[in-house]
Amino acid sequence: MSGVPGHDGWELVVGLEVHCELKTATKLFCGCPNSFGDEPNTNVCPVCLGLPGSLPVLNQRAVELAMAIGTALHCDIRPSTFHRKNYFYPDMPKDYQISQYDEPINADGWLELPDGARVGIVRAHLEEDTGKTTHAGASGRIHGADYSLVDYNRSGVPLVEIVSAPDLRSPAQARSYAAELRAILVATGASDGKMEEGSMRVDANVSVRRAGSSELGTRCEIKNLNSLRSLAHAVEHEAQRQVEVLESGGVVRQETRHWDEDRGATVTLRSKEEAEDYRYFLEPDLVPVVPDDGWRSAVAEALPPMPAARRRKLGALFGDEPVEPGGARSDQVATVVDLGLDELVEAAVAEGVPAALALARTANEAATDADAARRLPLVSYVALLRMEATGELTATQVKTVLADLLRDGGGDPAELARERGFEALSSEAVAAMVADAIAAHPDEWGRYRSGEDKLTGFFTGAVMKASRGQADGKAVAAELARRRAEP
Amino acid sequence: MRPSPARTASALADAVRSGSTTAAAVVEESLAAIAHGDGEVHAFVTVLADDARRQAAEVDRRVAAGEDPGPLAGVPVAVKDNLCTRGAPTTCGSRILEGWHPPYDATVVARLRQAGAVVVGKSNMDEFAMGSSTETSAFGPTRNPWDTSRVPGGSSGGSAAAVAAGFVPLALGSDTGGSIRQPAALCGVVGLKPTYGAVSRYGLVAFASSLDQVGPFATSVVDAALLFDVIGGHDPLDSTSLDRLPPRMASVVGDGVDGLSVGVLTEHLDGAAPDVVRRVHEAAEACAAAGASVEEVSVPEVRYGLSAYYLIAPAEASSNLARYDGVRFGLRVAADDVVAMNTATRTAGFGAEVKRRIMLGTYALSAGYVDAYYNQALRVRTLIAEAFATTYRRFDLLLGPTSPTTAFALGAKLEDPLAMYLSDVCTIPSNLAGHPAISVPFGTGDDGLPVGVQLMAPALAENTLLRAAAVVEAAAALVDGDGNAVGVEEQR
Amino acid sequence: MSATEGTPAGRLTRQEVAHVAMLARLHLDDEELDRFTGQLAVILDHAADVAALDLDGVPPTSHALSLANVLRADEPRPGLDRDEVLAGAPDVEDHRFRVPRILGEAP
Structure with missing residues (x-):
């Protein structure tokens, strides 16, 4: 799986930086609602507009969600401080971003991929989000726009930035890491993981080197990766671009590149020479966050089981038949865990439904309306699957009755089957x-x-x-x- | 000429509360004094006559209705123009904020209003509080009421002058490196810089966030204590606000200094004018006469204060002043793209001193220099804080001059930034340490202009500070205007 | 900053001042550039005493306070009225802050 697709003799090295918006009620430093999709500039106050004289006050819930993420990623949770990252940009109301710099709240952790590989987590720190800019003009994009409009509803929304070690070795592994991280973020309750709404945003640091080399090549940072699919594509294309540069005798320049989904290529945004001088210094308007053992353990105890543990638990239902990584059953397990439908499978198996059947119905059918499935009374679901296991109803009939159950939010499956005129044919x-x-x-x-x-x-x-x-x-x-x- | 101050705030509030006068009458008197005298002094950027009359009427209504109108009922107050006042201009003495009306009140302004005080106007200041003479205001300089060819000091020169001229009995200022105490000294009024965190900074337009503190100007120590009691205390909107409520200060002012130990800080005597030094010694004698033990003490580390301050404060300012970019509020100078617009706006909107400090601070923080300048200055800050901690194990208070000289002539230092910065040499160390300090008028210098002596104390020791200030104040009343101490001998 | 090493002992150059002005979004004309270079150099020379101190092992103090864990409950507070906010803005369109074209992506 590792390597640069289409180029033997090269190794790919990827590290990901993931920005995750926290699901708090209010913003990181003020009491404005943290809410997506509202009318522009309705969730604003002096603090998140950066008005003169305003001051930030840290949201306790945001700190605890960051600690929960750190705990789930096996990080050290440390005393931390905030710095100012100074740069001018119209979506940044104070023209500096408040971010944890050299003393992040979480550091030195790891994430286990479904295939068992461990990816190092360098840090997972708190920072504030920017406002949102709309570009007016024919293109609707920044280049060629006549002017831009800024909405500060998102300004100050809490983010956790999770920086992985450069431990990923293939586009598929990068994708698998991002998917697993998303599952963890959702499981902690910290995030809704919606890449399409921008609540999880991924940047990739990509470099290549000759297979067997232990030195890191010059890396490029790829931005604008709006889906797991585009992440895998962009990493693959960027790696191929770098190999082609190197094989033709050129040098890879350290730069930031933009993934152009339509063209299927990365393009230069800015070179290292143009890099900003952020003039970091300790934010004097805030004081340190110093979690004690009691606070740390309270956060850890409130943490639900993480996806890897839940996948292992579902796998164990198959007893001696192992769930092969990458196989169909492994995909079903992942789907069930991603959607939080573990309980349905476990309850059915506990009542004697074969594990394969319980997993298949849950991953294939219940998953079509996961929200309704999570609300379904377990007793209804288990009773229905037992009817299939005993041959009382056919698979087709079970699927129909399940759709009814999901629609009605529960019910007696035997009754619903009778109403449908489903009777097992002798x-x-x-x-x-x-x-x-x-x-x-x-x-x-x-x-x-x-x-x-x-x-x-x-x-x-x-x-x-x-x-x-x-x-x-x-x-x-x-x-x-x-x-x-x-x- | 010695200006005649307004009646004390405590006397005015008592009269309004008891019904022997009305807030309306008190405020009209203040507005009339401003109308009569501010053309020459220019203490105010904006006079809020209509607002003030409305507030006074509300105070009178509360008195008539038998409600508690608050401890500062009907007292006219000047508010430095870097404190946000909802719906009223807040310019920071800068073109870049001209026309901006904040949509909220600073916490200290809200507390003034709750206490029944009446905000009569926004006082002039050096642009963004950067200056020691109130000459860098974009709206023209304030003049010293004692001699209008002289500066009032700065940056809160408008507030100091408004109190000295008798326009108002109380004013609010802000002090980052001496901006309350130095103008108080030059204008012959009392000015207190509280402990960092004792007074909320919410709504104070930031200059250097780790140093800025809001504090009172008054004609007497007890009035300063009264205003400090109103504005101080925890504010959940300021993360650096201390949650220990200071005790009521006004009640301890008369407790004297018997048994306290006062150190006279020799480093601050070294660079000061002889007439100023003489006054400091007289104030020290007054403390001794009142039962304090007094001796000279050297704290060599304070010599590095000025250099450290002029790296730290501009560094923080360069970041705090980035938001004046023409996007959300205030001035915009049109240009084709956003970088050009930001640059044109800032270039047109900021004056020379603000640009100089932004440049200095940006340089001190920039890659390649941050360790040699900014980080080094933070280490010096540690040295100074530790030296004070050691000193305060032996002394309850330190005493010295507030300013090395009396008020200097307008224009004298405007083209020599370093000379201007040296005006703050005695006041800066307290800001770096976060300690409280007060300037109390003590007679005049050889030029007949007021001299201020500075008392410094460790964090949250405002009560000790105010007790000693009252003793110095009482001794000062026995000093004549020609520079000769009288009465100190007799008092002994 | 330029690739040159920090040389606090050396004199501030005109080029450095121009670079700093660019970082700070200020335009200085030739005369201002000369004047600022001279004035900033004088101030930095005065700060040379601080730059020259041997302070290895002395921790930096960013803040006089010793507070920690100052936190706010995650409870909404009323914000500002949109019309009041936009009334103070230099240019507005469609309830948003309007700015001239942006030439570069955010860092």
Whole structure:
């Protein structure tokens, strides 16, 4: 998996910087609502507008969510301070950003990928978000815009920036890290993990080196990665670009590059020579945050189980059959954990439903409306899956009844099945319907008997049609096989 | 000429509370004095006559209704123009904020209003409080009421002059490196810089956030204590606000200095004019006469204060003043792109001294220089704080001059920044340490202009400071205007 | 800053002052550049006593306070009225602050 796709002999080195907006009620330094999508400039006050004379006061909940993230990422939670990062930009009301610089609240942790690899976490620190700029003009983008408009509703929203070590070695691994981190952020309750709304934003530091080398190559930082898909694409394209530069005798320049989704390429934003001089200094309007052991352990105790632990727990339901990393079942487990549907699977298995069935129905069907599924009474869900396990209802019928349950927010599955007219067909009824189908299609039956297996579907379809979908496909297939085997 | 001050704030508030006069009458008297005298002094950038009359009427209504109108009922107060007043101009003496009306009140302004005080106007100041003469105001200089060819000191020169001229009995200023005490000294009034964190900075337009502190000007120590009691105390909107409420100060002012030990700081005598030094010695004798033990003490580290201050304060200022970029409020000078607009706005909106300090601070923080300048200055700050801590194990208070000289002539130092900065040499160490200090008028110099003596104390020792200030004040009353101490001998 | 090493002992150059002005978003004309270079050099010379002190092992003091953990409950407070906020702005369109075109991306 590692390496630069399409270029043997090269190794890819990636570190990710992830900005995560915290799900607090208010902003980091003022009491304005932290709320996405409101009318512009309605959630503002002197502090988040940077009006003269205003002062920041730190949000306790934001600190605790940052500590929760640090705990989940196995970091040291340390005494920390805030600095000012000075640069002019219209979306930054004070023209400096308050950010944790040399004393971050969390440092030196790690994250375990689903494949078991550990990725180092350098730091996870608190900082404030900027306002949002809209570019007016034909392009709607910054370049070529006639002017811009600024909305400060997002200004001062709390962020945690999580910086990984350069431990990632492939586009897929980078994607897997970002997905796992997102799952952790959602599990801690710190974030909704919505990349499309910008509440999780990813920048990638990418470099390449000759396979076997232990020195790091010159890195480029890639911005504007708006989805996991674009992250993997951008890393792959950037690595290939760098290898091509190096193979043609050139040098990679340290710079910031922008991922252009439409062109499928990265383009230069600015070179290192143009890098800002941020003139960091300790923010004199704030005092240090010094968590004691009691505070640290209170945060740790309130932390729910993390995705890796939950995946292991679901995997254990399969007993001796291991869940192969990268396989279909592993994907199902990941889906269930991502959507927080673990309890449905665990409850069903505890009541005797086979683990494979419980996992498949939860990952494939319940997952289509995860919000409703999480609210579903476990007893309804378990009862329904038991009806499938015992053959009372067919898979198709179970899916229909599950949709009803999700729609109604619960109910008695047996009752819903009766209302739908779903009654398990007896094996005699199935045999009779199969016999009818054979009688109606003698030519096809002859071809089937002489070995044309693909006609299984033809006969199953006919029986399904006759039973209006109530026949169990597996039972029909079994009856067809039995009849063919008759002399 | 010795100006005649207004009646004391305590007397005025008592009269309004008891109904023997009205807030309206008191405020009219203040507005009339301003109308009569401020053309020459120019203590105010904005006079808020209509607002003041409305506030006075509200105080009178409360008195009539039998409600408590507050400890400063009807007392006219001048507020330095770097304290936000909702709906009223707050310029910081700068073109860049001309026309800006803050949408909120500073905590200290809100507390003034709650206490029944009436804000009669916004007082002039050096631009963004950067200066020691009130000459860098974009709206023209303030003149010293004792001699209008002289500066009132700065940066809170408007507040000091307004009290000295008798326009108001009380004023608010801010002190980053001496901006309350030095003008108080030059104008012959009392000026207190409280302990860092004792008074909320919320709504004080920042100059250097780790040094700025709001404090009172008054004609007497007890009035200064009264105003400090009103504005001080914890504010949840300021993270650096101390949560220990200071005890009521006004009540301890008369407690004397018997048994206290006072150190006369020799480093601050060294550079001061002989007539100023003489007054300091007289004030020390007065303390001794009142029962304090007095001896000279050297704290060599304070010599580095000025250099450290002129690296730290501009560094913080360069960041605090970045927000004046023409985007959200105040002045904008149009240009084709946002960088050009920011630059044109700041270039047109800031005066020379503000630009100089922004440049100095930006340089002190920039890559390659931050260790040699800014970080080194922070280490010097540690040295000074530790030296004071050692000194205050032996002494309750330190005494010295507030300013090395009496008021200098307008224009004398405007083109020589370093000479101007040296005006703050005695006041800066208290800011670096976060300690309280007060300037008390003590007679005049050879030129007939007022001399201020400075008392310094460790953090949160305002009560000790005010007790000693009252003793010095009482002794000063026995000193004649020609520079000769009288009465000190007799008092013994 | 330029790639040159910090030389507090050396004299401040005109080029450095011009660079600092750029960082601070100030425009200085030639005359101002000369005057500021001279004045800043005098002030920095005065600060040379501080720069020259051997303070290894002395911790920096950024703040006179010894406070820690000053925190606010995560409870909404009323903000400002939008019309009042925008009334003080130099240029507004569509309830947003309008600025001339931005030539570079945010860092």
